[in-house]
Amino acid sequence: MDVEFIVDQQVQDIELPENLKLNTFLQEFHSECHHLECSFGFYGFAFGQSPFPVPKLIQNELVKNASKGAYAAVPGIPELRRAISKYNKYYFDIDVDPQRIYVGPGTKELIFNLLEILHGTVILPTPAWLGYLPQIRLLKKNYHMLPTGANRKISPNSLRKLGLRLQDRQKILILNNPHNPTGLLYDRLELEEIADVCKEQNILIISDEIYAQTTYDFSKFVSMGKIYPEGTFVTNGLSKSHAAGGYRLGYVIFPQNASDLQLQFKKILATEYTAVSTPIQHAAVAGFEISDEMNEYFTITRSIHEIMGEYTYNKLAEIEGVKITKPEATFYLLVNFNHYSLELQTAKITTSQKLSEALIVHPYHTAIVGGDSLVLERTDYSARIAYVDYDGAKVYENYKNHKPKTASEREEFAATNAPKIVAGIKMIKRFFEDIKKENLKNLKAKNDSLKITS
Numbered sequence: 001m002d003v004e005f006i007v008d009q010q011v012q013d014i015e016l017p018e019n020l021k022l023n024t025f026l027q028e029f030h031s032e033c034h035h036l037e038c039s040f041g042f043y044g045f046a047f048g049q050s051p052f053p054v055p056k057l058i059q060n061e062l063v064k065n066a067s068k069g070a071y072a073a074v075p076g077i078p079e080l081r082r083a084i085s086k087y088n089k090y091y092f093d094i095d096v097d098p099q100r101i102y103v104g105p106g107t108k109e110l111i112f113n114l115l116e117i118l119h120g121t122v123i124l125p126t127p128a129w130l131g132y133l134p135q136i137r138l139l140k141k142n143y144h145m146l147p148t149g150a151n152r153k154i155s156p157n158s159l160r161k162l163g164l165r166l167q168d169r170q171k172i173l174i175l176n177n178p179h180n181p182t183g184l185l186y187d188r189l190e191l192e193e194i195a196d197v198c199k200e201q202n203i204l205i206i207s208d209e210i211y212a213q214t215t216y217d218f219s220k221f222v223s224m225g226k227i228y229p230e231g232t233f234v235t236n237g238l239s240k241s242h243a244a245g246g247y248r249l250g251y252v253i254f255p256q257n258a259s260d261l262q263l264q265f266k267k268i269l270a271t272e273y274t275a276v277s278t279p280i281q282h283a284a285v286a287g288f289e290i291s292d293e294m295n296e297y298f299t300i301t302r303s304i305h306e307i308m309g310e311y312t313y314n315k316l317a318e319i320e321g322v323k324i325t326k327p328e329a330t331f332y333l334l335v336n337f338n339h340y341s342l343e344l345q346t347a348k349i350t351t352s353q354k355l356s357e358a359l360i361v362h363p364y365h366t367a368i369v370g371g372d373s374l375v376l377e378r379t380d381y382s383a384r385i386a387y388v389d390y391d392g393a394k395v396y397e398n399y400k401n402h403k404p405k406t407a408s409e410r411e412e413f414a415a416t417n418a419p420k421i422v423a424g425i426k427m428i429k430r431f432f433e434d435i436k437k438e439n440l441k442n443l444k445a446k447n448d449s450l451k452i453t454s
Contacts, residue, residue, distance in 0.1 A: 011138070042360060043424025044389040046367035048180065048332060050243035051392030052304075055287060055297050058242065062283035072275040074266050076103030076251070080281050083288040084251050090290050092212065092223045094234075100254045102265060105276050107210050107235040107250035108135075111174075113272070114206055114233055114252065115139050117264050120170035123162060123203070125154050127334060127374040127382070129180045142168075145375065152182045152325055152334065156193040163201040171203040175224060178211040181374050181384035182334045183309065183327025185215060188222045195228040205232045210250070213241035213298050215329040216306040229256050240330075241298065242287045243392070249276055249284050304399055305331045305387075308421065311414035312387040315425045319432055331388045334374075337381040340432055343439040344381060351378040359431055366427045390418040 075081065081098035088094045104110040112135045115122065122136050122143040136143045146162055149155055154175070163171060175194070177186045186194075198205055207224040215221040225234040237250030254262055269275075287294065309327040316324055321339025337344075337355070344350075349358050352370030359366045371382035395417045404413040415422050 042365040042367050043420050043427060044367050045383075045385045045387070045421075045424060046356075046369050047388075048384075048386045049245055049388060050240055050301070050331070051388045051390055052243040052297075052301050052396055053393045054244045054247070055242060055294060057286040057291065057293055058238075058244065058247075058283050061286040062279055065279045065282035068278045068282060070278060072278045072281055074270045074275050076101065076276065077278070077281045077285075080285050080288070083285045086290065087288040088223075088225075088253065092221070092226065094223055094225050094229075094253070096225075096253050100256075100258075100262070101251055102254070102262070102269065103249065103251050103276050103281060104269065105248040105250070105273060106239065106245075107208060107237045107252075109248075109273075110235050110250050110252045111135065111206060111208065112139075113265065113268050114235075115141060115172070116268055117261070118170070118172055118204065120168045120172050120204070121166050123159070123166075123171055123173045124375065125174070125176075127152070127181055127371070127376050127384075128174070129176055129208075130369070130373045130375075132174055133375055152179075152184055153186065153190065154194055156197050159194065159203075160197045160201070163197065163203055169202065171201065173198060173203050173205045174208065175205050176208045177224065178209075178215055178221070178329030180211065180330055181332050181369070182325040183330045183332045184325055185220060185328040186222075187220065188227070191222055191224055191227045195224065195231075198228060198231060203231070204255075207232050207234050209234055209236050210240050211330045212236060214302050214305055214331065216302055216309075217328070218298075218302065220328070225253055231255055238284060238287055241301075243301070244287070247280050247284070249280055300396060300399055303403075304395060307404065307410050307414050308387040308390070308418060309333060311411060311418070312385060312421060312425065314411075315422075316385070316428070319429050332384055332386050335383050335385055337383065337432070340435060341379075341381060343435045346439050346442065347435055352376070352381050352383065353378065355381055355383070359428070364427045364431050366424050366431070368428075387418075387421055389420045389424065 078098070080103060081101045084101050085096045085098045088096050102110070104113065108131055111132070115135060116139060122141050123146050124132055124136065124143055125146045125148055127148070144162060144166065146154065146158060159173070178184065197203065205224055205228060209223055212221055212223065223234060224232045232255055234253040235250060238244040238247050239250070309331065313324055313326055313333055316322060316335055323336040325334045327333045344355060349355050352372045356368055356370040359368055368383040368385060371380040372378040374382070374384055376382055398417055404410045
């Protein structure tokens with residue numbers, strides 16, 4: 001007799017993350033595609049991973065500390081918490097006692113842990129990073145979407161109106177700044193206006209600042225932890241700034257005067273994963289210590305991200321009717337293709353997910369993340385474009401050897417160093433040109449048949 005396995009309903013209701021779902025689809029597609037062009041792969045705008053090498057300082061420390069097999073303290077090793085404290089003071093002008101810092105296996109896990117212990121309805125602005133909503137659902141949290149306006153940023157008035165409708169004594173706003181998927185940055189005034197509403201209505205903030213170091217004009221970045229220190233949990237880590245997503249190390253800064261909450265949090269961490277890998281923690285110390293080598297690394301990588309973002313934005317803007325967010329940080333932008341809604345629907349491409357699938361098949365071979373994965377309506381033909389499909393180690397050295405200064409040099413740098421980005425954008429343009437032509441062809445055929453029958 002076979003054993004029947006019953007999966008908890010809340011787990012069944014969670015969909016596979018879109019980036020992993022797309023990866024499965026790509027593998028299946030390329031095994032079935034028999035065109036010669038299929039062998040090269042695809043133009044990758046879907047995966048948000050920094051392409052640069054992990055800084056040598058971190059790599060060397062990982063090798064040096066590989067023998068450390070003992071469990072670390074639950075909140076993190078003291079050296080690392082002290083380094084993170086100094087890092088936040090130096091780069092973000094936040095005075096943080098190391099005791100307020102907890103280390104975890106990536107910010108994704110830490111955000112999940114925070115949502116576990118914090119009571120209240122979650123407010124999720126949209127569009128959003130594809131990871132927040134599945135976590136909220138898995139934890140059975142009450143939540144409300146907060147659609148952003150034309151500028152794709154949180155409106156303080158909309159936040160106030162929503163907050164007044166919610167009866168909970170405590171609410172939780174997820175703020176992602178700089179923002180994935182738009183690449184936008186909240187300035188100090190915008191953060192202050194959001195914080196004012198949160199103070200009025202007892203709204204706590206989980207401020208996901210994993211892209212802080214990628215801010216192109218770094219002087220413009222302001223942490224919500226500086227604006228609203230009494231009510232903000234700041235999360236950050238190694239993944240994006242240090243190109244070390246695989247190291248799985250993040251941290252959270254607790255609000256001021258939250259020592260009792262920290263004790264509850266410590267229980268959760270100890271129960272779920274004990275502590276982050278000890279060698280990884282020791283290696284991370286070098287990444288968070290202030291050094292000329294790390295400063296150069298941050299400066300060069302954010303400059304390259306800016307050049308690639310500028311190129312991608314300008315070339316996509318050549319497609320008639322599209323609306324695009326102009327990135328100020330990260331390595332993403334959001335493209336709105338709704339100008340082509342009628343043509344797409346006529347072609348039986350009825351959702352943004354189907355748009356993603358239509359773009360990946362031959363002859364386009366282009367991978368994007370569609371709007372329904374970004375917590376937008378399924379019929380919203382928006383897409384996140386990640387502009388990191390290039391050899392980061394090679395491009396890093398090329399930038400060091402010859403820093404482009406003028407606008408034309410920057411464009412040439414992007415075109416020379418990121419040929420797959422160049423070719424992928426051309427394919428997106430071709431796709432919409434083809435959709436438009438097919439629609440006109442069908443319209444002409446329909447008109448001709450009407451003439452014949454009349």
